[in-house]
Amino acid sequence: MSTSLMTRPHQSLPAVPGTAADPLLATARSEVLVATTPTTASPNPFGIARPVHHQNLRRGVRYRVLVPESARMAPSLGSRLSKLALAGAAVRTLPEVPTDTLVVDRTTAVYRADRPGAGIAPFRHPGVVAAAVEMFERLWFTSAPLLPDTTELAARERELLSLLAAGRTDAAAAEALGISVRTVRRLVAGIMDRLGARSRFMAGVKAAHHGWLAAAGPVFNTARERVS
Numbered sequence: 001m002s003t004s005l006m007t008r009p010h011q012s013l014p015a016v017p018g019t020a021a022d023p024l025l026a027t028a029r030s031e032v033l034v035a036t037t038p039t040t041a042s043p044n045p046f047g048i049a050r051p052v053h054h055q056n057l058r059r060g061v062r063y064r065v066l067v068p069e070s071a072r073m074a075p076s077l078g079s080r081l082s083k084l085a086l087a088g089a090a091v092r093t094l095p096e097v098p099t100d101t102l103v104v105d106r107t108t109a110v111y112r113a114d115r116p117g118a119g120i121a122p123f124r125h126p127g128v129v130a131a132a133v134e135m136f137e138r139l140w141f142t143s144a145p146l147l148p149d150t151t152e153l154a155a156r157e158r159e160l161l162s163l164l165a166a167g168r169t170d171a172a173a174a175e176a177l178g179i180s181v182r183t184v185r186r187l188v189a190g191i192m193d194r195l196g197a198r199s200r201f202m203a204g205v206k207a208a209h210h211g212w213l214a215a216a217g218p219v220f221n222t223a224r225e226r227v228s
Contacts (some may be wrong), residue, residue: 019201046100092143
């Protein structure tokens with residue numbers, strides 16, 4: 001990530017305590033972008049454990065939230081993320097979120113203040129806001145969607161997962177289910193998207209975590225046969 005995106009120009013608002021993020025967020029009219037590095041549910045200026053986020057969602061404010069991949073498995077944070085997603089926020093994960101950032105209505109960008117303990121530093125300089133949005137969009141493009149805890153699989157999807165975990169190829173799984181190889185691959189792609197997985201192996205591990213796999217094991221067969 002280019003350090004130029006993190007440059008703080010002189011045209012900024014004074015640093016304010018972290019709790020001041022709430023009144024700033026409460027002014028949102030259309031959109032809030034959140035990139036946060038913490039993987040605990042403890043309240044912080046850039047975290048998701050804040051009632052103001054849910055209040056904004058009820059008011060119709062659009063939310064996009066980026067969190068580290070490890071947040072999915074963090075105690076209590078995973079359920080909070082799921083609740084935020086079910087409330088209407090678009091939540092995605094990355095292996096690592098490089099910085100804490102808030103962008104409110106694309107008019108104010110908020111970073112951690114440079115001085116330890118100084119709270120947050122809001123910026124309204126158009127260049128800083130544009131850089132924050134650009135950074136967020138780049139990260140969003142490579143991120144994976146969060147899977148809400150309440151998401152369930154259809155019976156056919158569960159059976160397909162079990163077949164692939166047992167080592168069946170796409171063609172063999174298709175034959176066993178009485179569907180085409182193309183349909184198998186479409187179903188797998190959909191499952192991967194719902195799990196926020198970037199590979200079949202990762203999807204298998206996450207499916208096992210959610211209890212979606214039979215005793216055959218958590219690893220998808222990675223063979224990709226050509227469709228004739």
